[in-house]
Amino acid sequence: MPWLASADHTVNFHRRSVRDAFGAEVACTIPLPHPSIRCQVVTAKSFRATCAYEQPEEIGLCFLWTAAVANSSPTDLSLDPRVVRLLDEFANIFESPTGVVLDRSISHEIILKAGAVSPKGRIYRMSEEELEVLRAQLDDLLAKGWICPSSSPYGAPVLFVRKKNKDLRLCIDYCKLNAQIVKNAGPLPRIDDLLERLGGAKYFSKLDLKSGYHQISIRPNDRYKSAFKTRYGHFEWAGMPFGLTNAPTTFQAAMTNEFRAMLDQFVLVYLDDILVYSRSLEDHMGHLRRKELLAFVHVLKRWRHFLLGQNQFRWVTDNNPLVFYKTQDTVNSTIARWMAFIDQFDFFPDHIPGKSNRFVDALSRRPDHCTAVYSTFEIDDDLRNSFIRDYQADPEFRDKYANCSSPNPAPSHYRIQEGYLLVHTRGKDLLCVLSDPHLRTRLLGEFHDAPATEHFGVNRTIGRLRKRFWWPDLLSNVTRYRESCEVCQRCKSRNHRPYGELRSLPVPLRRREAIAMDITGPFPKHKTGVDGILTVVDRLTKFAMFLPCRYHAKAPELAEVLYAGWIRTKGYPKEIVCDRDTRFMSDFWLALIKRWGSSLKPSSARHPQTDGQMERAHQTAQVLLRTLIRPDQKDWVERLPDVELAYNSSIHPAIGMSPFEFEHGSLVTSPLDTITPRTAESDDHLLFVRRMQELFVKARDQIAKTQQRMSQQANRQRLPCPFRADDLVWVSAAEFSLEQDISRKLLPKWMGPWPIVAPAGDAPEGPSFTIQVPGHLPVYPVFHDSKLALCMPAEHDDFPGRRSQDPPSMDGFQEVGDIISQ
Incomplete structure (x- = not known):
């Protein structure tokens, strides 16, 4: 009324207009009655809630059309096209949380005091209204994956508190549990310190996280402590709930870690409230976008060794303004530093709307935290x-x-x-x-x-x-x-007898023609610097030499040890059997073997049983060393000659005589021979040659009988090799190296399935086969048949409509199920 009385204006209620004496429309401006009263927009929902809570007897409504006062600067930016465009671009972040607990570096821990026991209590009684709300909220929390059924000894009761709008808020009574939790001294920001940071800022954007606590995961080992019990079941939290001691500290630490690079520059964080402040609108728009550009910088730093210096790659993003990041008129020092780093790479940016970029959206979600879909069988x-x-x-x-x-x-x-x-x-x-x-x-x-x-x-x-x-x-x-179940074939052990019958190596025709060698250790480092033993064994005479060496010596150094210890006195061998040590398979070693006129016979990869006599020689030498060395184990090198003499002078069961006698034609002379009478031996060289031939025939016959006996005994516990080229097989997971933070006990037993390319040897039945292993797996593709299992895929006609086998294949490739976009 004061404003209407100040001038004679014509008010037309039908057209909702006010005009002056000349017919021009007049802006209706009403001064505030008191500075403490502020204008605000009241939505229908909040108006209804206020009426329901306060229940006024009389309400007066006034609908006004507001206009900006002349010569005044606009403060409402809700209609600014730049703000509208920004909100449209990031509309997806304002959607309700899907319930997935994000993978963050910080998770909530529940550390109990020493001697704490699980608190006991009974559930509280509830009204029909509360039970109805409880059931609805439990269904919603289960669907979002924030809670799951529990069998924990803990169980806090639940209750309801009435909100201001008369709705019911679900609360969990963690009083007894909180009394047992060790308090975290993590700080919360001081309010006065935060307010001081806002000096000089004119533009503000306030972000309030929706269900922010629930998006912080609880450490899996502590989830059972957060259990609560209701009339409809026993549940525990996967996301952090309200009411737990240390929950605000954990949430503040997670928010501080997320915005660490921006804190006190243009971002303030207090629990789930985020405030972005700037001095100008242009800076404010850039501050609100900076998180997106920072994400791209982190990606380039993470994959720098793959992307830098390579061919031009494509950067696909759903943020269209980021494609034009170089066209900004003014940038601050931080973004300028980021742009200088980005310019090192050769790429072209490309924009794809978020709704169309479904493949990246699918990869950005953690499948282990997605809500599980349980299939139920019902007779409808x-x-x-x-x-x-x-x-x-x-x-x-x-x-x-x-x-x-x-x-x-x-x-x-x-x-x-x-x-x-x-x-x-x-x-x-x-x-x-x-x-x-x-x-x-x-x-x-x-x-x-x-x-x-x-x-x-x-x-x-x-x-x-x-x-x-x-x-x-x-x-x-x-x-x-x-x-035919692919999951069972991948994850379960095989209980049948191992595949592959025992096949002995051919018996050499002459002494020192074929040798076997291997390195054992490491042992305590000797004063000479050696900490390993290079064992060399003649495959015919079984004569062995134990040569001290450095366990991690390079290939040239090992070649010198072999030459000085064996070749200098025994000559160059025709064949050398060894394992697939990287030093023995190196280019230097292969060239050296070729120069010697020898051939290398490497054993099957990760199958030491190929050269069983070498492994047995190692075991015998170690047993002899244990009986001879001092307790401090520093004299093991000095005892190696005694071990070598004892080994070579003892009867070897494979040849029926001692290796020394087979090698030299006579027994080892011992100190006892000086006190016992000995039969004089003839010096006739013909008799010596005849004796050597007899020893040779006797040894070969004994070796043949020993091999036959061992093969018969071993093959009773083995199955013939069923694999052939092009067969689909599983490969033992023990043959592959582990990734970080992966337990071999929880790994599937087999990987694959992959096809057999060809047998590794001349025989089509193996025993080793070359497998078509994906190139991204760093493993030698030749495997012994004992490391393989036959894949039995189900025919489509056998079980039509069979559900998809889960978990997915581990071969690095995914089968296309459906094309959802082009």
């Missing part, structure tokens, strides 16, 4: 009608169904109940399953693949099925389903 009306209808046409059950449906049925174990055909066997009435392959496959999947059954074996799967269902080929169907 359509399936019920299909059962009843198809019984009459099923070749296996139509006669039995017709007999039970007749007015005077013949005696049998079958009967009809509510349209279903039941058979009485094993003291139970079991449902007869139609001979429909899709239906039986669905049942087999529910009782073998479902999360509640967890891929048990044939006996347990049949035990579960026979409690409810029956069909004639149940045992054979379950057996074939289990044998």
Whole structure:
């Protein structure tokens, strides 16, 4: 009224306008009654909540059209096109959280005091309204993956607190648990310090996180402590809940770590409230975008060794303004430094809208935190009608169904109940399953693949099925389903005898013609610098030399040790058997072997049994050293000559004599020979040659008999090799190196399946095969047949409609299931 009385204006309520005496529209400006009163926009929702909470008896409403006062600077930026464009570009971040607990470097820990025991308590009684709200909120939390069923000894009760708008807020009474938790001294920011940072700023953007606490994960080992119990079940938190001691400290630490590079520059963080402040609108727009550009800088730093200096690559982003990051008129020093770093790389930016860039969106989500989809098997009306209808046409059950449906049925174990055909066997009435392959496959999947059954074996799967269902080929169907299950083949051990029969190496024709060598250690470092033993054994005479060397010596140094210790006195061998040590397979060693006129016979990769006599020589030498060395183990090098003499002078079971006698034609002379009479031996060289020939024939015969006996004993516990070229096989996971933070106990037992390229040797039956292993796996692709298992893929016609095998294949490639965008 004061404003209307100040001038004679014409008010037209029908057209909602105010005009002066000349007919021009006049802006309606009303001064505030008091500086403490502020204008604000009241939404319908908040207005309704205020009315419901305060319940006023009388309400006066006034609808005004506001206009900016002349010569005043606008303060409402909600209609600024730059702000609108910014909000549209980042509209996806304002969506409600999907429930996925993000992978952050900080997770919440619940550390209990010494001697703490799980608190006891009972659930609180609730009204019907509270129970209805409780059920709805539990369903929502389960669907989002923030809670999961629990069997924890902990269990805090839940209660409800009425909000200002009369809604119910779910609260968990963690009082007893909080009294046992060790307090974290992590600080929260001081409010007065935060306010001082805002001096000189004119533009502000406030971000309030929605369900921010729940997006911080609880350490898996501590989740059971957060359990709470309700009338509808026992649950524990995967995301951090409200009410726990140290929860604000953990959340503040996570927010500080997330915005560390921006804090006190243009960002303030207090728990789940984020404030972005700037002196100008241009700077403010850049500050709000800076997180996106910083993410690209982190990617370039992480993959710098792959991207720098390579061919031009493509940078795809759903943030269109980032594509034009070089066209900004003014940039601050931080962004200028980032741009200088980015300019080192050769790339071209490309924009794809977020809704179209589905592949990157899928890869950015953690599958281990996605809500699991549990399949349930239910007999609905359509399936019920299909059962009843198809019984009459099923070749296996139509006669039995017709007999039970007749007015005077013949005696049998079958009967009809509510349209279903039941058979009485094993003291139970079991449902007869139609001979429909899709239906039986669905049942087999529910009782073998479902999360509640967890891929048990044939006996347990049949035990579960026979409690409810029956069909004639149940045992054979379950057996074939289990044998063709890709998850079971990958994750379970094989209980059969190992593949590959024992094949002995051919017996050499002459002494010193073929040798075997290997390095053992490391041992305590000797004063001479050596800490290993290079063992060399003549494969015919079994004569051995134990040469001290450095365990990690390079290939040239090992060649010098071999030359000085063996070749200098025994000559160049024709064949050298060794393992696939990188030094023995190096270019230097291969060139040296070629120069000597020898040939290298490396053993199968990761299969030391190929050269069993060398492994046995190592064991014998180590046993002899244990009996001779001092407790401080510093004289093991000085004892090696004694070990070598004792080894070579003892009877070797493979040749039936001592290696020394086979090598030199006479026994080792010992101190006892000086006090016992000895038979004079003839100096005739013909007799010596004849004796050497006799020893040679005796040794070869003994070696042949020993090899035959060992092969017969070993092959009783082995199976013939079933693998051939082009077969699909699994490879033992123990043959591959581990990634960081991966437990071998939890790894699948097998990797693959991959095809066999060809046998590694001349024989088509192995025993070693070259496997087509993906190139990104750093492993030698030749494997012994004992490291392989035959893959048994299921035929599509056997089990139609079979569910996808989970987990996905580990071969580095993914099969295309459906093309969702081009």
